[in-house]
Amino acid sequence: MAKKSHKFKTEVQQLLDLVIHSLYSKKEIFLRELVSNASDAIDRLQFEALTNKKLHAEEAELKIKLIVDEEAKTLTISDNGIGMTAEEVKTNIGTIANSGTRRFLEELKTSKNSDNPEFIGQFGVGFYASFMVADKVTVKTKRADSDEPAVIWTSTGSGSYTLDETEKETHGTDVILHLHEDMDNYLQEYELRRIVKEYSDYISYPVVMDVTRTEKAEEEGGEDVTTIEEEILNTMKAIWKKTPSDVSEEEYNEFYKHVSHDYSEPLKVIHYKAEGVTEFQSLMYIPGVRPMDLFMPDAKRGLHLYVKNVLINESCEDLLPSYLRFIKGVVDSSDLPLNVSREILQDDVNIKRIGKSLTSRVLKELDKIKTKDFDTYLKFFEQFGTVIKEGVHTDFENYDKLKDLLLFASSKSESDRPILLKEYVERMPESQKEIYYLTAESLTQAKQSPHLEIFHSKDFEVLFLVDPIDEWVMQRLTEYDGKTLKAIDRKDVDIHSDEEKEEQKTAIDEATKKYDDLLKVIKENLNEEIKEVTLSSRLTDSASCLVADDMGMNANMERIMKAMNQDVPPVQRILELNPEHPVMPKMLSLLESKENEQLKDYTELLYDQALLTEGSTIKDPRRFSQLVSKLMVGA
Ligand code: ADP
Secondary structure (H helix, E strand, C coil), rough: CCCCECCCHHHHHHHHHHHCCCCCCCCHHHHHHHHHHHHHHHHHHHHHHHCCCHHHCCCCCEEEEEEEEEECCCCEEEEECCCHHHHHHHHHHCCCCCCHHHHHHHHHHHHHHHHHHHHHHHCCCCCHHHCEEEEEEEEEEEEEEEEEEEEEEEEECCEEEEEECCCCCCCCCEEEEEEEEHHHHHHHHHHHHHHHHHHHCCCCEEEEEEEEECCCCCCCCCCCCCEEEEECCCCCCHHHCCCCCCCCCHHHHHHHHHHHHHCCCCEEEEEECCCCCCEEEEEEEECCCCCCCCCCCCCCEEEEEEEEEEEEEEEEECCCHHHHCCCCCEEEECCCCCCCCCHHHHHHHHHHHHHHHHHHHHHHHHHHHHHHCCHHHHHHHHHHHHHHHHHHHCCEEEEEEEEHHCCCHHHCCCCCCCEEEHHHHHHCCCCCCEEEECCCCHHHHHHHHHHHHHHHHHHHCCCCCCCCCHHHHHHCCCCEECCCEEEEEEEECCCHHHHHHHHHHHHHHHHHHHHHHHHHHHHHHHHHHHHHHHECCCCCCCCEEECCCCCCCHHHHHHHHHCCCCCCCCCCCEECCCCCCCHHHHHHHHHHHHHHHHHHHHHHHHHHHHHHCCCCCCCCHHHHHHHHHHCCCCC
């Protein structure tokens, strides 16, 4: 391979420009990023060694070494991990793999905060952070157990990099930073010590450096003795193995960044050790913000799984159910075999036991936050409520706990203060027997629904379900605390007492007699659009509304299906009219005076009004507007 120059991908250059123009307030984090990469590379080597005897035969101590060259003004971060082939260098150090960084770039496009120095600090820029402190970066790397030659990668961070073959005896990677003039402090022992301690103390391999010590000669005139010794700068104690009281908040937060690639602070740390049939240690985090890829099917998810200190699986999906995929962290168990394959993992009883424990722990923690710090819980639910709802539908075992974690907007609550089902039930008036809800596209739409009128007049609260997933959740969530959950836009909603019902039946029967012919003509005029026309006592102000029958699709479900490009069979709903509305006698008089054309117009308007108030689209907006204009001029 001859030395060749390559161009960076556009997004990489975009990121590099940002990094070089130094929006980071703390440049020292470059070391955290490089040490973290080195540690990952050793993890990978150890993992491959489980099945590759050749790698196992090598006895070299696995470590990360910081090498300072004061004359050349270089700082080298050297590891004896897995290393990279030329191809791997091209794909790994020329693209942006990390979802946190991709999110950062996405947000940058849309954010007005892009020139805010704190902003970039929330994201990890990985290897590229090197360019915050170096004018030039050289990477020398050799892949373990590979016949391919070692490669040398060099770049000044502006547009391109070069790649060439080189000599390197041992496998692993050296990242050589040619420091900027004013970055001399990163050549100093105390500074490097401090940074490693602050950001990388938990790294499970030794981070070492040669330390020079000079002992004064004992006798006057004698020679000072200078020794150089390799010293370990980090404690290496895996943070999850420590007792929680020995871990500071900063340490937890730093480790969170390492495992999650999310550079904001976690919302909650869950750290515990399980003893009993299956023993394990676990350190889990509830993130504060929803990752961009939460709903992407191919996103990397799951916890890091360690067995006897070896990282077996970076994203073990079998430990937590899919709806808890936002949880980040580590599980370490010595009760698992070292060379566990994915297939074995899935069926392993210990994994199942651990998973069960982790799930109930997370749910317990969420319940605790909800009870003790509702404001924080609100923030959590805003970010992750939708996935918790997935759980209601899919996790039968924890269904009862999950129901109690749900929050919904309601007709009696401010929109920024959704309520729990428990709260709803507690404030139900005695005469109310069921829990009422309305699914809609938005809160505004829900609040305007004519279906609410009778509930307002009865002072019954109605939950507003405006997340598309809610329709699906409600198929499962049919009951809470012994009370049925009822959609208020269905025909069978029955909120009246027996006495009231009796009264209303008489009134409706009478009105039906009076309007019977009119109802028939309305049905004829609307023909296939509706299933039937009835009078009801559901409305107090509006003239008309549409309801789904017991089995039929409601308006919201129809919209969701259409939005998903699903074939929606023609849906016929029931048009309910308010017999007390002044438009009714007016229409009756049109019928009696045989003004058929005008009656037809009125019918259309009545139907379109019902569609508009429920948030559906009307078939022919132009015609609707013509009819309204006609009415306005009294034609
Ligand atoms: P991230 O570590 O978040 O994936 P980076 O930009 O820091 O992103 O690194 C990109 C990729 O380059 C890594 O995923 C890894 O495959 C490779 N890499 C970086 N540093 C090393 C290293 N010291 N040894 C081996 N591979 C490395």
